[in-house]
Amino acid sequence: MIRVTYVSxxxxxxxxxxxxxxxxxxxxxxxxxxxxxxxxxxxxTFLQVLEGDDHVVDTLIGAIxxxxxxxxxxxxxxxxxxxxxxxxxSMGFERVTDESLKGVSGLHDFGLLNFTPEFLSGHDDVVxxxxxxxxAPPLGSTHSRARCARQADRRAASRNYANAQxxxxxCTDP
Numbered sequence: 001m002i003r004v005t006y007v008s009x010x011x012x013x014x015x016x017x018x019x020x021x022x023x024x025x026x027x028x029x030x031x032x033x034x035x036x037x038x039x040x041x042x043x044x045t046f047l048q049v050l051e052g053d054d055h056v057v058d059t060l061i062g063a064i065x066x067x068x069x070x071x072x073x074x075x076x077x078x079x080x081x082x083x084x085x086x087x088x089x090s091m092g093f094e095r096v097t098d099e100s101l102k103g104v105s106g107l108h109d110f111g112l113l114n115f116t117p118e119f120l121s122g123h124d125d126v127v128x129x130x131x132x133x134x135x136a137p138p139l140g141s142t143h144s145r146a147r148c149a150r151q152a153d154r155r156a157a158s159r160n161y162a163n164a165q166x167x168x169x170x171c172t173d174p
Contacts, residue, residue, distance in 0.1 A: 002058075047115075
C-alpha cells in the first residue's frame with residue numbers, strides 16, 4: 001500500500017459546480033477501488049493525499065495528471081505505508097479559506113495567499129500540518145469530528161454543498 005501527496009493548480013473555468021462534481025465522483029468511485037484520502041482546495045490550488053494499493057493509486061495519479069481540471073501537478077511525497085491515515089475518508093474535502101487556516105495550530109504566518117503549489121511543494125512541514133487535522137484517530141479511540149465530517153461528506157455527495165460546508169465548519173474536535 002502507498003500514500004501519495006500532490007499539489008496542482010486548478011484549470012481556468014473550474015466552477016464550484018465542477019469542483020463539487022469532482023468530489024462527488026471521488027465519493028462514488030473511491031470505495032470500490034479501496035482508495036482513501038483528503039482533498040484541500042483554495043486559492044486555485046489542490047492539495048490531495050491518496051492511499052491504497054500501489055497500482056490503483058499510481059493509475060489514479062496518472063489520470064489526475066492528464067485531467068484537464070489540473071495544471072502543473074507535482075508529487076510532494078510518495079511513500080509505502082502499512083496503515084492508512086485517512087481511513088475514515090473515501091475522499092474528505094475542505095475548502096481552504098483564510099478563516100479555516102486561522103484554526104490550524106502551528107500555522108501562525110500562513111494565509112490563503114501562501115496556499116499555492118510553489119509554496120506547498122517546498123514546505124513539507126506545512127503540508128503535514130494542514131493534513132494532520134484530518135487524519136484518522138488511533139484504533140480504539142472515539143472521534144466525533146470524523147463522524148461529523150463523514151455526515152458532511154455524505155451531504156456533499158448528495159449535492160447539498162452549502163449545508164455540507166456549514167456542517168464541516170461546525171465539526172470540531174472534542
